[in-house]
Amino acid sequence: MLHFELALAYEVFSAAPDTVTVPWYDLTVCGPAAVRVGRFRLEPDAGLDRLRDADTVIVPGWADVDREPPAELVDAVRAAHDAGARVASLCTGVFVLAAAGLLDGARATTHWAHTAELARRHPRVDVDADVLYVDNGRVLTSAGKAAALDLCLHLVRLDHGSSIANVVARRLVVPPHRAGGQSQFVTAPVPARDDHPLLALFPWVLERLDQPLTVEDLARRVRMSSRNLGRHFHAATGTTPLQWLLTQRIRRAQELLEKTDDSVDAIAVATGMGTATTLRRHFNRTVGVPPGTYRRTFRARSSSSRRQVSAAGSGRQVSRSSAK
Incomplete structure (x- = not known):
């Protein structure tokens, strides 16, 4: 078991931040027996059979990637998915999903150090070594460490909206959103040095x-050419200034749709989109649904029942949690 990824999932899904009042996740750690992780002993809350009751199953990590994961673990994850659960892997937990056949013909990722092995052992999986996470709907995979947290926050955003995901991110003192398509090799999601030229931008x-x-406005603000700005921007965020700006406008629109009754026209103006038509076009392409549908979805979810989450692993290696 990779205890860092397990701890990330537990931190995100176990308890809602103090200011969040919507029904939160009901987290259960599942496994056939107690397991030792380094110097720590982990006692599961329930057996692997509990996974079939989960809304989401999260596989935080598989430590011994040179060995096939236990059949009982693979079978339990496959059965949960067949029963309708959303299944997500963090880092090398992807080997469990691949063994269960959940990634055949689909795009997936894992820590860059293990992508070649994943592709060799599971040739039917479309392995993408250069993204933070991949969302295929009911099956999601992430790269390692910080990218695992990005995927956990992505799940919260899908379930509860951007404003609540941002609250969770602030509690964890991490950037509220990094797109899944961002490169694993970005030097930093935001400037890390106090003297970085983009820090105040x-x-x-x-x-x-x-x-x-x-772009010219941004370049002028930091007193550099547009080309130089682009180089610094890509090194810091993994994307272009225009794409980053569009992403921020969409995130702001999501928050306003979730928290206000403002019209789509008013939100278009407030986010710099200009017109409702422009906002709808970019919002639909980025989020996958029109603004009105997004608003109705998250207004309904704010009063929905508590979501069942489970975490499970084999007696030796893996843990997972489920959330929806």
């Missing part, structure tokens, strides 16, 4: 999302 932009900002 990000909050400056976020305070002016209602304005028609251009």
Whole structure:
């Protein structure tokens, strides 16, 4: 078992932040027996058969990637998926999903150090070594360590919306959103040094999302050429200034749809999209649904019942949690 990924999942799904009042996840750690993780002993809450009751099953990590995961673990994950659960792997937990056949013909990722082995052992899986996580709907996979946290926050965002995911991120003191398609090899999701030339640019932009900002405006703000800005931006965020700006506008639109009764026209103006038509086009392409559908979905979810989450693993290696 990779206890770092297990701890990440537990931290995100076990308890809601103090300011969050919506029904939260009901987390259960599942496994056939107690397991020792380094110097720690982990006692599961329930057996692997509990996974079939979960809304989401999360496989945090498989430590011994040179060996096939136990059949009882693979069978339990497959049965949970067949019963309708959403299944997500963190880091090398992807080997369990692949063994269960859940990734055949689908795109998936894992820590870059293990992508070649995953592709060799499971040739029917479309392995993408250069992304943080992949969302295939009911099956999701992530790269390692920090990317595992990105996927956990992505699940919260899917279930509860951007504003609540941002609250969780603030509690964990991490960036609220990194797109799954971002490269694993980005040097930092946000500038890490106090003297980074873009350090003051990000909050400056976020305070002016209602304005028609251009790349030239951003470059002028930090006193550099547009080309130089692009190089610094890609090194810091893994994307271009325009794509980052569009992502921030969409995230702001999500928050306003979740928290206000403002019209789509008003939100388009507040996010710098200009018109409702432009907002709908970009929102639908990025989020997958129109703004009105998104608003109705998260208004309904805010009053929905508590979601069943389970975490499980074999007696030796893996843990998982389930959430929906």
